[in-house]
Amino acid sequence: MSSYILSVDQSTSATKALIFNNRAKVVERTSREHEQIYPQPGWVEHDPEEIIANTLDVIGEMARVRQDGAIQALAITNQRETVLVWDRTSGRPVYNAIVWQCNRGAGYCEELRNNGWEDKIRGKTGLIIDPYFSATGIRWILEKVPGACEKARNGELLFGTTDTWLIWKLTEGRIHATDYSNACRTMLFNINTLEWDKEIMDLLGIPVSMAPRVLYSDEHFGETTAGGAFDKPVPISGVMGDSHAALFGQLCFSTGMAKATYGTGSSIMMNIGDSPLASPQGLVTSIGYGIRESVRYVFEGNIHCTGATIKWLRDELEIIGNAADTDALASSVESSEGTYLVPAFAGLGAPYWNNEAKAIICGMTFRTKKAHVVRAALEAIAYQVRDLVDLMKQQAGIGEIELRVDGGPVKNNFLMQFQADIIGGVINRSDIEEASAAGVMMAAGLYLEWWQSLPELEDLRKGELIKGNMPVERSRELYTGWKSAVARALFKDEQLS
Numbered sequence: 001m002s003s004y005i006l007s008v009d010q011s012t013s014a015t016k017a018l019i020f021n022n023r024a025k026v027v028e029r030t031s032r033e034h035e036q037i038y039p040q041p042g043w044v045e046h047d048p049e050e051i052i053a054n055t056l057d058v059i060g061e062m063a064r065v066r067q068d069g070a071i072q073a074l075a076i077t078n079q080r081e082t083v084l085v086w087d088r089t090s091g092r093p094v095y096n097a098i099v100w101q102c103n104r105g106a107g108y109c110e111e112l113r114n115n116g117w118e119d120k121i122r123g124k125t126g127l128i129i130d131p132y133f134s135a136t137g138i139r140w141i142l143e144k145v146p147g148a149c150e151k152a153r154n155g156e157l158l159f160g161t162t163d164t165w166l167i168w169k170l171t172e173g174r175i176h177a178t179d180y181s182n183a184c185r186t187m188l189f190n191i192n193t194l195e196w197d198k199e200i201m202d203l204l205g206i207p208v209s210m211a212p213r214v215l216y217s218d219e220h221f222g223e224t225t226a227g228g229a230f231d232k233p234v235p236i237s238g239v240m241g242d243s244h245a246a247l248f249g250q251l252c253f254s255t256g257m258a259k260a261t262y263g264t265g266s267s268i269m270m271n272i273g274d275s276p277l278a279s280p281q282g283l284v285t286s287i288g289y290g291i292r293e294s295v296r297y298v299f300e301g302n303i304h305c306t307g308a309t310i311k312w313l314r315d316e317l318e319i320i321g322n323a324a325d326t327d328a329l330a331s332s333v334e335s336s337e338g339t340y341l342v343p344a345f346a347g348l349g350a351p352y353w354n355n356e357a358k359a360i361i362c363g364m365t366f367r368t369k370k371a372h373v374v375r376a377a378l379e380a381i382a383y384q385v386r387d388l389v390d391l392m393k394q395q396a397g398i399g400e401i402e403l404r405v406d407g408g409p410v411k412n413n414f415l416m417q418f419q420a421d422i423i424g425g426v427i428n429r430s431d432i433e434e435a436s437a438a439g440v441m442m443a444a445g446l447y448l449e450w451w452q453s454l455p456e457l458e459d460l461r462k463g464e465l466i467k468g469n470m471p472v473e474r475s476r477e478l479y480t481g482w483k484s485a486v487a488r489a490l491f492k493d494e495q496l497s
Contacts, residue, residue, distance in 0.1 A: 003072045005444050006062055006234075007437035008055055010078040010162050011242065012099065015051060017058035018434055019066060020441040022450055024249075024460040026433050030061045037096060042103040045096035048084050051162065052169045056227045063229040073448055074170070074224060075238030075440035077245040078163040080185045083134035085141045085148065085159045085210070091173050094145050094157065097165075098137035105136025108204070117203070124190045124197050126276060126285030126297075133187035134161060139204045152207050159210045161186070163239050167221050170236065175222035177213045180290035181244035189214070191276050191287055194295065215239070216290040217248075218446040238444030240289060242436040243267045247298065248289050249432055249439030250404040251461050253454050258392065260385055261435065262407035264311075265349070266303040268385060270392040270401075271296055280391045282351025291443060291454070299395065301350030301388035305343040306381045307409050312345065313377055319370050323408075330375035330414040338363040340485035341376040343384075348489065351391055357489045363481070378412065382419040383482040389423050402426045404463065406435045421470035422479060428463040 002021065009016040013036070019028040032054035037045040063071065081100035086093045098104065109129045112121065118129055127133055138159050142149045151157050160168065164178045183189040183196075188206065190197040196211045215221060217240050223233035240248060243261070247269045250259040258270040271288055276297045279285040288298035305312075310323045320326060340363050342348075347355035361373065385403075393401060403425060409415060410429050420427040432438050442457055451457055468475075 002070055004066060004070050005073050005075055005238070005441045005448075006059065006071045007075045007077065007238070007441045008059065008166065009242070009434070009437045010051065010055065010076065010166060012079045012082070012101070015054045015058055016437070017062045018437045019062055019071070020438065022445065024432065024438050024441060028062055028065050030058050032058055044099040044102040046082065046099055048086070048093045048097050048165055051097070052166065055166055056229070059226040060229040063226065071230065071234060073238065073444040074226070074234050074236045075437075075444040076163050076166055076236065077240055077242050077436045077440045078161060078166070078182070080161065080182060080241040080243065081132060081134050082162050083137045083159060083186070084162075084165055085138060085157055086165070086168075087151070088156055088158050091169070094148050095141045097162065098140065100132055102137065103131050104140055105131030108136040108139055112203075121187065121200060124192065124200065125187050126184065126191045126279065127187050128284060129187070133185060135187035135200070135204055135206070138206050138210075142205060149205065152210055155207070155209045157210055158212070159206070160212050161241075163241075164212045167236060167239070170224040170226060171222035177215050177221055179215055179217045179239040180287045180295055181217070181241040182239075183212075183214045184287040185241060191285065191297070216293055217440070217443040218291050220447065235447070237447035238440035238442070240440050240443065243269060243300070244286075244289050244298075245437070245439030246406065246435040247271070247439070248291075248442060249435040249437075250406065250430060251457055252404060253296075256396065256398040256401055257404070258389065258401050259404045259406070262306050262381070262405065262409040264306070264308045266306040266381075266385065266407075267300065268303070268388040268392070269298045269300045270389075270396065272299055272396050273297060277395060280351070280395045282353055283388065283391060291446065299392045301391070303384045303388070304346050304349040306384065307407070308345065309341070309343040309377050309380060310409070312343070313374060320374065323412075326374050326378055327412045327414050329371045330378050333369070333371045333375060336372050336376045336379060337365070337367060338481065339368055339372045339376045340482060341373065341380045342485050342489040343377070343380050344489045348486070351387055352486070352490065354490055360485065360489050362485050362488055375414075378415045379418055379422075379478075380482075381409065381415060382422045383479065385419060386423050386479065400425045402428050404428045404430060406430045406432065416466050420466045420468035422468070422475055424468050424470075424472065424475055426468070427466040429466060431462045431464075432460075
């Protein structure tokens with residue numbers, strides 16, 4: 001009888017269930033979207049009961065597909081930072097889940113910064129003070145929900161990110177646990193001591209008794225029948241936040257290995273080894289993953305617009321019919337002829353973090369054609385990735401890197417070659433489908449002893465190497481032009497004054 005692992009990918013917009021075989025190939029999948037709740041501008045919530053109901057639905061559907069009992073483990077990857085609080089006895093949430101996109105904690109963040117906590121919190125957690133992380137969402141719930149603060153002090157309430165909530169419900173309240181990758185994104189976890197930080201929790205009025213136990217991703221997180229979907233209890237193992245799971249699924253196990261996930265935006269992560277390093281301005285330090293009773297640390301930066309830029313060319317400018325058109329168009333001209341597009345449609349993310357920046361196209365002449373603008377848009381994606389890779393390499397003391405890439409835009413041959421050229425390294429284009437779900441599947445496979453060590457996983461990934469061949473002088477010239485264009489977008493170019 002064949003054996004499989006079922007991965008649940010609980011993302012911001014939907015919950016997917018994917019069945020993997022022992023070659024990390026998806027053999028079945030299904031998905032359920034959930035409602036996005038916007039109580040007021042800048043606030044975003046999810047209904048925790050809807051999320052667990054959808055999770056049980058997709059697990060049940062996949063279990064019916066494999067009725068022979070061949071599913072050996074359940075793995076979970078999840079949207080990071082989204083957090084909720086629930087009653088320890090009843091198991092009912094006291095409020096909706098506060099989503100990572102929600103800005104309601106901004107006032108608490110400003111108060112922390114004004115009181116001089118920025119450097120200390122960054123030193124302990126590796127993170128900047130921002131409502132993006134879970135801590136101020138928990139604080140808001142305790143302060144605003146009637147009776148919640150008193151119940152929390154009495155030990156009656158628990159908190160958790162969505163992985164913790166799913167584990168709690170799937171084990172019928174027996175297990176309150178998370179993994180290191182999710183814990184470190186709460187702004188409450190000390191990445192140096194690998195413990196919940198009592199000083200920060202006391203500062204925010206969050207009792208330590210509310211916090212889940214933190215486990216390695218390949219440990220046993222309990223067992224579940226998923227509401228009767230499985231004939232017998234199935235172990236839960238392989239738990240990681242989505243970006244961390246993609247890093248693991250890309251097999252970035254050694255110091256200096258990095259991955260870029262190209263989607264609407266992009267997450268760039270670099271493995272920096274078994275000790276935390278202070279991140280350069282604009283980036284954060286996190287725990288990449290905890291496996292085999294050991295943790296690895298990462299630098300991370302997030303870009304707002306990569307694939308979204310191509311969507312803008314198609315939907316708003318209407319100069320392409322579909323995303324695939326950009327490859328041939330960009331390749332039809334020898335260069336962008338000095339044209340730069342800075343895609344600050346929603347401000348600029350890492351490493352600039354400027355919400356006031358505006359998107360611009362500059363450097364055009366009468367010779368500028370549609371192809372030059374399309375090429376400039378693709379080049380902008382590569383320049384933004386280089387912004388982060390350069391910072392990471394410099395801070396980590398690393399020379400050339402191999403950047404492992406995944407996501408829809410990596411099918412674009414022009415983009416991948418230019419990416420390799422502009423970073424002056426090697427792009428490794430992955431054949432792994434659903435990198436996050438595959439990453440937790442691999443962690444669960446280690447628990448099941450399908451594999452005994454990380455090196456054994458190497459055979460699961462087949463990548464295409466794309467080497468940079470642009471002269472260093474030309475790369476430097478192009479990148480200098482990009483930095484000048486960014487300065488214009490930031491309104492810092494003296495020529496505009």
